[in-house]
Amino acid sequence: MSTMSASVERAAELAESLSEIRSRVQKAASGSFPPTLVAVSKFKPASDIAVCYEHGQLDFGENYVQELIEKAEALPKDIRWHFIGTLQSNKAKSLASIPNLHTIQTLSSIKTAKALNKALPSDRAAPLNILIQINTSGEEAKSGLPPLASSTDVAASELFQLAKIMITECPKLRLQGLMTIGSLEQSLTASETDQNADFDRLKETRDVLQNALRAELGDSDQMKWGQDGILVLSMGMSSDFEAALKAGSDIVRVGTGIFGERLKKMAA
Ligand SMILES: *Cc1c(COP(=O)(O)O)cnc(C)c1O
Numbered sequence: 001m002s003t004m005s006a007s008v009e010r011a012a013e014l015a016e017s018l019s020e021i022r023s024r025v026q027k028a029a030s031g032s033f034p035p036t037l038v039a040v041s042k043f044k045p046a047s048d049i050a051v052c053y054e055h056g057q058l059d060f061g062e063n064y065v066q067e068l069i070e071k072a073e074a075l076p077k078d079i080r081w082h083f084i085g086t087l088q089s090n091k092a093k094s095l096a097s098i099p100n101l102h103t104i105q106t107l108s109s110i111k112t113a114k115a116l117n118k119a120l121p122s123d124r125a126a127p128l129n130i131l132i133q134i135n136t137s138g139e140e141a142k143s144g145l146p147p148l149a150s151s152t153d154v155a156a157s158e159l160f161q162l163a164k165i166m167i168t169e170c171p172k173l174r175l176q177g178l179m180t181i182g183s184l185e186q187s188l189t190a191s192e193t194d195q196n197a198d199f200d201r202l203k204e205t206r207d208v209l210q211n212a213l214r215a216e217l218g219d220s221d222q223m224k225w226g227q228d229g230i231l232v233l234s235m236g237m238s239s240d241f242e243a244a245l246k247a248g249s250d251i252v253r254v255g256t257g258i259f260g261e262r263l264k265k266m267a268a
Pocket of ligand 1: 040238
């Protein structure tokens with residue numbers, strides 16, 4: 001992979017858009033923790049990432065395993081990589097070999113959780129953070145487990161089972177929270193009205209799951225998941241991150257807003 005530097009013009013452009021997005025994130029923040037901005041760099045050159053890194057950006061998101069491996073090798077080792085692409089259990093080994101992979105945001109199966117736990121080196125500095133992906137919009141084309149509501153039989157749900165297995169049987173993984181993409185339609189609504197049914201569903205799912213985990217596992221396991229016993233939420237992208245933050249998001253994933261349009265050679 002080329003690690004050539006960005007041009008002076010490109011570097012200035014990136015610095016400006018990064019700083020603009022950062023101040024918009026600060027202004028819209030309303031969650032329990034200071035929000036994390038993940039700069040989504042898929043299809044963008046390592047030189048673009050290097051510019052953002054020089055301006056203090058440490059969290060970057062990638063969708064494709066091979067692209068992530070190449071960038072992680074070429075770029076500074078204190079970058080916190082977030083995998084946000086479609087995840088298959090046969091990719092667990094490759095992902096687990098990246099020492100500074102910080103979070104996988106798209107886990108949705110017990111099989112993959114176990115494969116990751118097995119593949120991660122035992123001398124890893126810290127457990128791998130995991131967000132479970134929820135298909136809040138119920139669209140067939142989107143990955144993730146179905147959301148929970150207060151009326152759901154939580155104990156029987158795949159989400160509860162996955163969360164419980166991660167906490168009790170996967171010491172190399174740390175369940176941190178939930179992630180969703182949501183429908184484009186809701187995103188458009190949210191940018192006008194700050195009302196997004198998919199964001200609301202993710203929050204409700206978090207609350208229901210959190211209560212069920214507390215009831216099932218008790219206080220002694222509270223420190224083994226979430227941030228101070230609270231599951232964090234990853235929701236909001238370039239078009240709707242402000243609405244997501246106002247709705248209580250802790251992690252926003254912004255690509256286009258920082259790096260500009262992508263060539264849409266692959267569906268993302
Ligand atoms: C590509 C991608 C993003 C970033 O999308 P933008 O609209 O460019 O900000 C965020 N989340 C996921 C899961 C993605 O695949």
